[in-house]
Amino acid sequence: MPFGEQPAYLRVADDLRRQIADGALPPHAKLPSQASIRSHYGVSDTVALEARKVLMAEGLVEGRSGSGTYVREAVQPQRLHRSGYRTLGESTPFRQEQTDERVGGTWRAVSERREAGGRIAERLAVDPGEELMCTRYEFRVGDRPMMISTSWEPLRLTARTPVMLPEEGPLAGRGVVQRMAAIDLVVDNVEEEVGARPGLAEEAMVLGGHPGQTVIVISRTYRAGSLPVETADVVVSAERYRVAYHLPVR
Known part of the structure; x- marks a missing residue:
């Protein structure tokens, strides 16, 4: 193949992609069959596939x-808006993840005790096997799922306190900052790392799509000084959302 020349299957894909973009193949239209592609473009079954x-x-x-x-x-x-101006302020779990006040949503959550695995133990600076409170959230806007989040908090900090369960007790449904303040932990910084990976089957069941479709993962850790008090993985569909940050300039 001469340098710079596309393989046959990419040339065929390019032409079909153009037809989709131009509307010749509109949404919900059936794509030409493998036999039709083979005949129309004069290619093999392998190329058509x-x-x-x-x-x-x-x-x-x-x-x-x-x-x-x-x-x-x-x-x-x-x-999906995230902001350095409001992340550490008063919030609910939904507002903690979506800082655009024009967007209203609801959430549901389930908490259970879990042992810290290696990756989470490292993020929370605890020993592997240490007991954590794990809370899984599902966030919705209207009737559509928006994102899911799994958070972990060290029980060495919250056990036998009113905030041990994030969605129960006097501060149920409040953000991490307010809950930790109630046990004299002043959260003053947060770190986020954004990545992408194929979605898991259980994520596809909640967010829609199919397993393997790309999801955006925001790995977040709240700290009081250098002490990690909570870490979470926020997962959204890469097809449906873009993550936008609004950060202060110092």
Whole structure:
């Protein structure tokens, strides 16, 4: 193959992608069959199959069991706002994760005791196997799931206090900063790391889509000075959301 020349399957995928973008293949239209692609472009079955795989990997089409492959409706990503101005202020769990006050939402949560695994133990600066309170959140806007979050707090800090369970007690449903202040821990800094990975099956069940679709993961740790008091993984669909930060300039 001459330098710079595309493989045949990419040329076919490019042309089908253009037809989707131009509306010649509108949303919900059936993609030409493998035999039709082979005949129209004069390529092999292997090339036709690989071209279809490219479009599926890009999220432009989806397979329906026993029916064929169809063009997906384009999704306009929304913004998930995060702000250095408000992260440490008064908040609910929802507002802690979405700082745009124009967006209202609800959440539900389940807490249980867990032992710290290696990765979480390192983030919380505790020994592996130490007991933690693990809380799993599902956040919704209207009837649509927006994100899921799993948080971990060291029970060495919160056990036998009114804030041991994040969603029960006198400060139920308040943010980490307020809850920790109630036990004389002043949270004054937060660290976030943003990455992406294939979504897990259980995440796809909540957020929609299918296992393997890309999700954005925000790994966050709240600290009181150098002491980690909570760490969490916030997961959103990379197709539906963009993470936007508003940070103060000092």
